[in-house]
Each structure stands twice: as C-alpha cells, then as structure tokens.
Amino acid sequence: MTRSRKPKRKFLKWTLRITLFGVLSILLFYLSVYLQVWGPLPNQNQLTEIRQSKASEVYASNGKLIGKFYIFDRQPIGYDEIPKHLIDALIATEDARFYDHDGIDNRSLLRVIFKSLLLQDESSGGGSTISQQLAKNLFPRKNHGIFSMPVNKTREAIIATRLEKAYTKEEIITLYLNTVPFGDNTFGIESAAGKFYSKKARELTLTESAVLIGMLKASHLYNPRIFPERSKTRRDVVLNQMSRYGYLTAEEVAIAKKEKLQLSYRGFSHEDGLAPYFREQVRKTLEEWTKHNKDEKGDKYNLYTSGLKIYTTLDYDMQRMAEEAMTEHMSKLQTDFEESYGKNAPWLKNASLIESTIERLPKYKALKASGRTKKQIMDSLAVKYEMELFDWSGKKVVKASPIDSAVHYLKFLNTGMLSIDPRSGAVKSWIGGIDFEHFQYDHVSQAKRQVGSTFKPIVYTAALEAGVDPCKHYSAQQVTYTNYNNWTPTNSGDEGNYDLNYSMKGALSNSVNTVAVKVLEDAGLQNVIGQAQRMGITSNMPQVPSIALGTAEISLIEMIEAYSSYVNSSRTVKPYFITSIEDSRGELIAEFKPEVSEDPAFSETTREAIIEMLKATVDEGTASRLRWKYGLSNDIAGKTGTTQSNKDGWFVGITPKLLTITWVGVDDHRIGFKTTSMGQGANSALPIYGLMMQKMNGDKNFNSITRAKFPPPSIEVLNQMGCKPVEEDGFLKRIFTNDEKPKPMEFDTKTEEEKEGIFSKIGNLFKRKDKKEKKKSGGGQN
Template identity: 65%
Template sequence: MSARKKKTNKKRWIKWIALTGLAGILFIFGFYLSVLFEVWEPLPSKDQLADIKQSEASEVYAQGGELIGKYFIFDRQPVTYEELPQHFIDALIATEDARFYEHNGVDQRSLLRVVFKSILMRDESAGGGSTLSQQLIKNLYPRKDHGIFSMPVSKVKEAICAIRLEKIYSKEEIITLYLNTVPFGDNTFGVESAAEKFFGKKTSELTLPESAVIVGMLKASHSYNPRLFPERSLARRNTVLAQMERYGYLMNEERRIAVQKPLKLDYYSFNHDKGLAPYFRANLQKKVEQWLKDYNKENGTDFNLHTSGLKIYTTLNYDLQQIAEEAFTEHLKALQKDFEESYGSRAPWLTDKRVINDALQKSPYYQKLKSQKLTEKQIQDSLNFKHKIELWDWDGTKIVEASHMDSVKHYLKFLQAGVLSVDPYSGAVRTWVGGSNFEHFQYDHVAMAKRQVGSTFKPIVYTAALEAGKQPCDYYSGQQVTYANYDDWTATNSGGESYELDYAMKTALAKSINTVAVKVMEDAGISNIVDLAHNMGIESDIPYVPSIALGTAQMSMMELAKAYTSFLNNGKPASPYFITKIEDSDGNTLHSFLPDVAESPVFSEQTRQIMLEMMKGTVNEGTAQRLRWKYGLTNDIAGKTGTTQDNKDGWFVALTPRLLTVTWVGSDDHRIGFRSTAMGQGANSALPIYALFQQKMNSSDELRSIANARFSPPSTRIINMMGCTPEKEAGFIKRLFTNTDKPKTTRLQVDTLASEPEKKEGLFKKIGNIFKRKKKNNNE
C-alpha cells in the first residue's frame, strides 16, 4: 500500500473517530438536556428541594419520658447535626463520599465512569460513584423505570438535583438530611431510629465501633444487618474503620483498638405486637387516630399518626408497666399449668364439640375456605391437613407438625387476664396489660371486655346501705333467703357453706358472705344501689334484680376502676385516662388532656372512711388474707376479691394510698371455667398477680414512694364505729327454730322488686320447681 493511501486511510480513521466522539458528546449532551427539560420525568423544583418533608414516625412516651413505642409506615425519626458524633460523620465521609467537602454535589470522575459504563456499555451493574447529595436525592425521589435507559436517566437526574441541592443547603445540612432519610435494615429509616433499634440508645451516644456498624449497613442494609448477619456486619464494620484510617480520620492504634471490640447489640423492635405495653399501644392508636380525624376536620390540617412525626405523651408508668407484665407472666404461666392438669384429657377444648366448632368458625382460615365455596369435605380435609406451623405457649414458640384444627384447640385452652392500675386521684392509667400475648390474642380485656364482676360489686351495695343509715356493726343473719317473686331464686354462699351466726356488716364484707350481702341490698334498696353505681362511674346496664348484690352485672375493668377511685379520692370518681398531650414534629402542643374527676362526692366522707376500713378487713382477716400470710406483704392495702358463677371469672381490686389496681382472670370462652372454686376463686386466680406486682414494687427503689405510702388514719369516731364483735350467735328464738344440720331458708317477697312485672309461672313450671334444686351462686 502506497504512503499516500495509508495517509488517506489514517485521515479517514481520525475523521471517523472525531465524528463518533462528537456524536457521542452530542448524544450525551442531548441526553442530559432531555433529562434537564423533563422529557423522561418531572424533576423536583428548587422550591420543592428547599422544602423537603419526609414521613416521620410518631413516638409514644411514658410518664417519665421513656420511649415505649412508635407508629410508622417507615420507622424514621430525625436528628440535628449537633446530635451527630464527629466519629460518625467521619465514618460516613470516609466510606461513602471521600471528596464530599470538595465537590459541588457531583464527583466528576465517578460520574464519567458511571455514564460511560451505563450508556455506552449498557452495564446496569455500573452503579456507584454517587455522592451523598446524589444518594439523598435517590432517597427522597425514588427511581422510575425507563427500560434500558433507567440507570442513566436516574443518574443524570440525581446529578442535576444534587447540584441544585448544594446551592440551597450547606454541607452540614446535607449530611443531616441524608442521615435522616437513608434506609437501614428492618424497615428502619434514619440514623436515630437505627441507633434506637440496634443499640438501644440515641445517635449522640453511639461509640466509634457502633457508628461504624451503622455506616457499614449503608452499602447493603439487608446483607449487613447485624441482627441477621453478625459476622458479615462485623467484617463490614472493620472495613469502615480501615477507610477511616486510610483518609486520616483515625490513627492506626485507634483503629486496632476499635476492631478488637465485639459486636454487641441491644435490639428493640417497636412493632405493635412486641415490646412494652402492646395492648395499651394498640388501643392508644385507635384513640389518637379518632382524635386526629376530628382535629384535622376542625382545623383544616392533615396530621397523620404514621407519617407526621407526632409526639404522644401518656400517663403510663414505665417501671410499673414492666413489673406488671412480669407479675402477669409469672402467675399466668403457673396457673395455666394447674388449669390444664385439673382437666386432663376431659378438657372442654379437647372434647366439647360446640366450643371447638364455634372457635373454628370464627378463625380467619375457616372463613377464607368458606368464601372459596368449597364442599364441607374439602373444608374438613384442609382443616385437618397437618403441616409445619408455629405454636406459642408460655415456654415460647416452637415449630410442630399440626393441623389448623390442632391450632384452634391449642389456643382455646389459654387463660386470659387483665391488669389495670390507675392513679386514684386523677384517673391517670399507670399500667395496662390486656391479655396473654398480643401477637396471638389481640382481644384487649382492659378496653373491650365486659364480664360479670362477682363480689367486687359488693362494696357498692354496702356503700348504698351506709348512705341509707346502716352502721358497720349492724348484724345480719347468715341464713339463706329464697325470693318468691324472682323464680324462687336463693342466694347461697361459696361452696354452699352454711353461716348460722349473725355477722356484723364489716365482717360479712371481709368474708364475702353472699347471704348477708343480699340482705344488706334489701336495706339499701335496689334502686338506690343502681343509682349509686352509675354515679360512681358504671355505665353498663345493671338489672334491677337481687342477684346484683352478688355481682351478676357485666361491666368493664375501666368502669370498675373508676367506681373504686371514689373510695380513695374523697368520694369523687376519677375517669381513667391515658394521654396527657400531643405535639407536632416541631414540639408545638396540639392538645393537652386534663383529668376528668367528679366535681362533688357521690357519697359522704364518713361512708368513704368506713368502706375503706371494711375493705382493709378483707386483706387483714377476710378473703384476701393470703396477701399477708402467703406473700408477706405488710403494705397498707385495702381490697376486694370476686368470683362469678361456675368459677368463670376471678377478680381482685387492690386499693393503696397512691395506686388502684384491678386484676381479672378467666377464659375468653364463657363456657370454659375453672374446675373448682379453690382454683378459680379470685383470691387464687387474680389476687396473686397483684401480690407479685406489689412484691416487685417493694423491691424497686424507684417505686418506693408508691409502694410504701400510708393511708391517713381514720377519725376517732370511725374507729369507735368499727369496734364491735365480728360475729355473734343468733338470738334464742332464732336458735330454737333453726335446724343445726342444714341451713334454714326463709321465703320472702321482696318489696324492692315491686316495680318489676311479676313473672307468671305455668302449671308445668310450678310442678318442675318442686323438684328443681336451688340455684347456687359460688360468689365470694
């Protein structure tokens, strides 16, 4: 080939390369302009960038300011630049953007590398090279799908917006914005939430190794999650420390010391079914969402519980709640074992087809099968198909080979309970335990359940009698009474025990003698009792029947707690409440919630003092004596036990000078009760939760002021009124006509029922009543 031809070919190649390069430059420039002029997608404006708002988790605080929960779509809580440790900032810069302080939002060398690989070589794995500013834009404005151009469009968009961002914000502000929006593992967004979740502390409290762990997660939040992959996370942490040494943020000796530290997590999940007070937080969510709905409507705002970063301050006492849950678990675990052993193979959750089928048909899985219009055989086959499932009990969760039917029977057997403590003077809720395990039993027995209250209703009956002029030393016969105009109903004592003596009112309440309680009710008048109960805070319907003296009315724990506060709060019932204030994300108070306490007493001070002394008798010599002899409690405590028909519900209400606590134990299915009164009575089923709770209170230095508080002494007049013989023999005439072998029953027509239409009996019913055994009430 001639020299001239070679020269021509060389020029041709140079021209081709030049044209190709020019075309490439024009293409890149044109591509850049297409993104700039929003051909592919809209870009955030300068105004939008200047007003960056991100969803923030709303936080729930206990009485002392402790964080007890969050509501969020993405778990995010912002921090300020001043709250960031310097070593955390250094770790971030060294690892994610070493030239952060030198560029204007785009690292040119990294950008060119990514552009050429992505556009010219179509290498979608060519990511990287993004500055903190570009990553921030990616976090704020997620990437969209543009086919094979997705990566280059996103990179150019992020570069353009990053340059705009750096003209608006300082480097410190960009670091802060970045760390408040970047995703970490376990649905956590922002460094503050990550610090709280993985290390149980504020960002400002993070050590150098802990900071390196969190920064290390930025490369791949799942792959370097220290909870899931501790070894991988540890290696990544050490890489971050090495980067810090490389760029001069650490001395060699500092790095060597840091890498020797073990990876130690203090992991805490803020999911609603875990953590402290899950039932309380679930109920709180409903209340706040309803309040926000009304508030937004009235004020034209758009606050959202899950995105607006609200701060919700509650009355819950962190330490009391913690020990209440511990006492609950400790007792229920032991009681459940005794409960199951008492039934053995004849347990209703194994043998009672009605109970099992009712529970089965309520299960979501059964309802799903029914909605698919399967045949009954297909449904039964699915229900009985065994596979690996997770079952919970008090020893934890385990994977077993079982069917859905097995699962239904398994969860049917569990006893449930509730614990509610309130400040008796304001009604502020201090503890709230709504059930055994929120993940598996979401029915809240504090907020939602209404059960028969048994003998815990008797103090209201006795209060009405005192208000009607009765005295604590008035005597009543313990003999049984049959009420002719109420289907020959007869009040009996626990276990059918015979009480042949005359009992002072104070003794009858302490020992919870049913036959006396009904006679006290007669003297008080049913109408007066019902009116007083409603004035004390009972909103549920109370039937005008003699059996209300034994607590056959159904009511909630909240209602019962409110009624009992009047015995401590000068006769003024205080409504339970649990929110003190709600703030927006900037700390502005949206609303403060005040206590709701009755303006005037609903009974006299004399009656209040007498009732308190009488309920002290329940603890000192009555049905709650085991607080003294078994649990060794010497605190000032008044109280009342309660047990309902067939041992379905056990109750205990404890009154102390600074705290009122209600405990309840029973089964969700009313057809499943305890096999014996000895096990199911409130003194055995519900009282121990409170006893353990008080013991733990006594051992806590932080709670000593509550645990050791003392009642004010009653007046001399009240002391004198209480000074009588607890019981005495019936008079001569009574003894003469009393059969000592079995209790004497008197048949009465009760005047207080005159307003009720008399129930008419047919001939067959009258005949049947001759042979009908008298109904028993095993109330305490």
C-alpha cells in the first residue's frame, strides 16, 4: 500500500510543479509586457486623448479638400447613426459576450497564451474581443520573432482593458466601426456603406449589414465585388450567428437568406482620389516635418491625429485635366504598344527577362531565404488563385499565379508628368504613374532615366556662353571619335539630313544628333557639365561626348528645375508644393516660400536665344504636331526627347507661366518601344501635354496661362540669329564629299580656360574685358 502511494505522490508533485511553472511563466511573461519590456504601451491619458484625435487635411490651392491623413475612417459617424441590426450582427459574429466582459474574454485569452507561448501553436488564433481588435486597429502589431503572437495578443489585452476604462461600450463600438478596415482600401462603416451600396450607414438593410460585417473576418476573401458567392455564404453565417444569440428569429433569417446579393458599387470620385501620387509625396514630406516640430506643449505633431491643415500649390482643375489627358493617351498607347510586338513580345518570349523578373518578386526572395530549391519556388509561384489585376479596360478578377501577375505587369507603359509655375516653382499638377494602387513607384520623385534630346538645350546653352556664334553652321555629316572607342553618332529617322548644314536653331529644333555632339565639342565637355550643374542638375553625368544626346540618367524634378531658368530670367527655381500648415485651431505654424537661385545660370541673351530655338521646335521642328494635330495656337516652346533603343520618350512644354515635363516608358529598362515612330517623345510623351493644353484652352479660368505671350527677343538676339536655319551643301561639295569617309576626330574635354594657351590668353585680354562688359549690360556675344 505504501509503495503504490509513492509513485502517485511523485506524479502529483511533478504535475503541481509543472503547473506552477506554467502559471509562473505566464505571469512573468504578462508582467514583462505590462512593464513595457517588449515596447511602450499607451497609458490611460493617451487613450483618453484618442477622443480628440483629428485627421489632418490636405487642400488644393483653391481651398478644395483633396485628401486626409487619419487613424479613423475619413468619415467618422456617431453611435446614433449606426443601425441596431448592424451592431447586433457585429456582436453576434465577433464578440458574443461583449457586454459581459471588461475588454478580455479570459477563457479565450488563456487558451491563446498557453497554446501560442508554451506550445508554439501559431494557429491557435481567436480570443480577440471587439476591444482587443480596436486596440490592434489603433496600435498596429510589431514583429518580435517567435514571440510575436503572444506578445501582441497580451499587449492588445492590456490596451483593451484600459480602453474599457476610458470609454463606454457604445463608444468602443463606435470607435471600432469607424476604424476597422473593409475591402478595397476602405476604412470605417460609413465609407464602406458609401463604396459598396452608395448609401449612408444608417440606411443599410439587414442583409447589407451582414455582408459588411462578414468582411471583417477577411476583407479580401469576402469582398462582395470580387467574390460574390463567397461573400453571400459568409453573409449567411453572420445571419445564423444573429439567430443563435437571439437577435433574429429563424423565420427572419430564412427570409433574409433568400435575398440576392446586390451591390451599388461606387469607386472613388475625383474628389476622393485626385492626385494620389502628389498626396503621397505630401505625406512623406509631412511625416519628416513632424519629427522636427513640436506644439506649444512641447509634444511632436502627429500627422494622423493632430488635425493639421496642409495648404498646397496644386491646381485642382489642372490636375484633373492632366489625369484625364494621361488616361486618354496612355490607354491608347498601351494598345498600340502591345499590338506592335504581337505574339513575339519580350514579356512573352524573352525567357531570361521573365526569369529575372520573377526572381525579383518579394515572395520569391522569401521562399529562397527559407531554403527552398528553385524548382520548389517556381512550383509554389505557379499555383493559380483568384486575384485582381489592373487593366486599362477596367480592373479584372482572374484566376492567375504570382508568375502570371509578374508577366502581366511587366508589359505596362508608365509615365511621370509634372507642371510648375516656372517663376516660383509652385507645383500645379503631379502625375507619378498610371495607377497608384498598382504602381506606387513615383516617376516624378523617385525615378532617374536617360533624358535623351531634352538635354541638348543645356549643351547649346553652354556653347552660347562659351562664345559660339548661334549662326555658325554645322555639317550634319557623321564624325567618328577615335578616343571614345570609335564612337560614331547617327541621326534618328528623318531628323538631320547628312548633306545639310544647320545653324544652332535649325539643329536644335530638328534635334540633329550629329550636330549636337559637334556643338558639345565647341562648348567643351567640362563646360557643359558645369552648365548643367549651375542649372540645378546634381545627378552624376558621365564624362563622355554621348551626354550631348542625353545618355545621363537624371530625375524629372532636376530637369524641370533646369528648364525653369529659361523662363525665369536665367535663374532656377526648386519645385515646391506646400505653402503653409495650420494647427487644429487654425493657427499658422509653418510657411514655405519659393527657392529661387540668387545668381543667373547664364546670360539674358543666351536665355532669349534658347527660347527662340525651342519655339522653333514647336513651330516647325520635332514638336510641330502640337500645331497640326492638337491645334494649339498658344505661345509654346518645347523639346522632344527619345533615348537609345526607344526606351524613354520625353517632352518639355514651356509657356510664359507654365512649365511641364512628361516622361513615358516601361519601368524595366530592358523593354523599349519596337519602333522609333511609336517610341519617340513626339508620339509617346507629347500627346499628354497636347491633350491637357486643349482642355485648358477650353476653360476660360486658365486664360491667364494659356493666353500668355513670350516677350519679344532683343534686337541683338534677332540680329545674332538672323540666318538660315538650314543650308544645303553646294553642288561641287556634294560631288566630292559623297563618297568621302568621315575623318577621325579627337574629342576635346577641356574647359575654355584650359583650351587657351598663354599667347591666346594675352591676346584675348581686351576681348575678355569687352565680353564681361556686354554681359553686365545684358548684351550677347557674336
């Protein structure tokens, strides 16, 4: 008898020890979270202040609201605006004992902590009350490695109990329904009701409420727009739960289940979704600003709760017209682009291109990091499921794999377009891409691409500053530069007949490559680079003559700063987009002014000469389709640009009061347009500008911009440029040079100062003095 008791006692002793150890471990773990070992927890006062939290608002220059930054939904409503059957559906489905607990369902919580902490069961899930879910919405989870689940669950439990002390049950329900995420990037019940049913939350029927509450389990999987059958099944589950907990009778549930799932879907209007890339740039800028600025209490401003009012330079109507023009052109160009390649498109046939694209996918990298073989990774990525894909004909739900998705998005042309007031730098319109939801990379603020012939005006500016006569005629014949791997620049398409001689005006307006390199040679490579830097370009420029053709990769913002000097008395301006910030009481707390360079980047005569050349580009050169196709009679100067292998198309449109630069191309540098006729800047980028200007011309509110005239150039500039833009070689010269091969030439990379020998310097002292006097008086050089 004694012997049999000993094993039992030993077993009970060890059971007790293990139990005590488990309980102690849980208590110690809970204490570590409570004492903020795993990160700070909001205190009671901070939670109470949530009541006063206000969204920050962003306004266009005309005072129209274009966006908000918030913790809550952009359309918060009160408890009395929420229908009772929706609240009943929420409680029955998400937290049946909501009115009986103090923020924590203790049984569920203990189960989750025990399983996830001691058994490392990540699928334990459950146990989250409405208060805990609200805590998760307000204070997003953080990564703590293998302890992430227990730490976050415990943290949310502690916050939930504090929320219950700070708010009534009705207030918690209201906060929850105003912050919870629904599908399609929609937050809060009022916004969800408007998007899926085109009505106010208080107008929702029982079945509509059940559909929306059903989405809370998984907003994408139960999205009624994308997966109607799945959403209907989930709706019926919610109705059954309401019956189970006494909110509905069996008869009411049976009647409700017979109703068809019908939506009245309303996507974001222009008022809701205008200028998404611009708003994102504002957000990034303000988040940085709030790090370094404090309120009168010494607390840092919070972009999402401080109720700031941010006033911007954006022209609401111009932005709308720019987006409409972009959509109209890019949707058509995409069709032409795909048809030009047909079945032999690189995104369909180029195996190495497709493979490298797949290997850049985040999911591919994650699977590789987990130790999977390449075959296992590819098999995993080849699994098809329902997903939403962007297309110009409308977003489509298709059954596709991550590989299919990557190939689908590889083919899309993208764009970047920026318009500013060239005298102040105020941003008037900003398009960072074709669709913010699916292409969040901003081609205005983030991208650097080869700029093609849009760099040529900078070359010509440097040449004029170096004293080159604008009426000097250059032969368009090819030249081989032996000290640069026998590089021989050629002209694109019909641009630049090799038998012709071009003045600067003729060569720039027709974008003649062979002449541009010769002008660079006269100006001096280092002088051209220095000129670009004085005009605001900070990107690295290769020390090779091909930069005359725009082989340097430069951002759109840098280029627009450089071009601003041609309209702004030779002084550059930096684009800016926020004018002022007010606090929630309307008190001015920050103001932003234009940044205009103090020193001119070049002389006034040079500026006038370049403008005349760029006007000729529109009137009779590579941008002339603005006249004959789009019927624009405005005073416009401009420059087209196309890069190697038709990878990038550019257009710069200049009027006295508006400067616009547009880029079009494929994000993957390895894919270009199949033909120059399609990919050239005049066809790919210029039309967006042309369509936008057409719309602006039709609105009298833009008369001050569209009817602005360039001031006439000085008599001196007119005299300097009073020569034929193009001359043909004489008959005898053509006979004796037709079969003559271009002579090898060495390219001079020295500045003007370095090129002058000692005797030249002595002989030019008086000439140099005269040149300076002319610059001071606004005169030019012959």
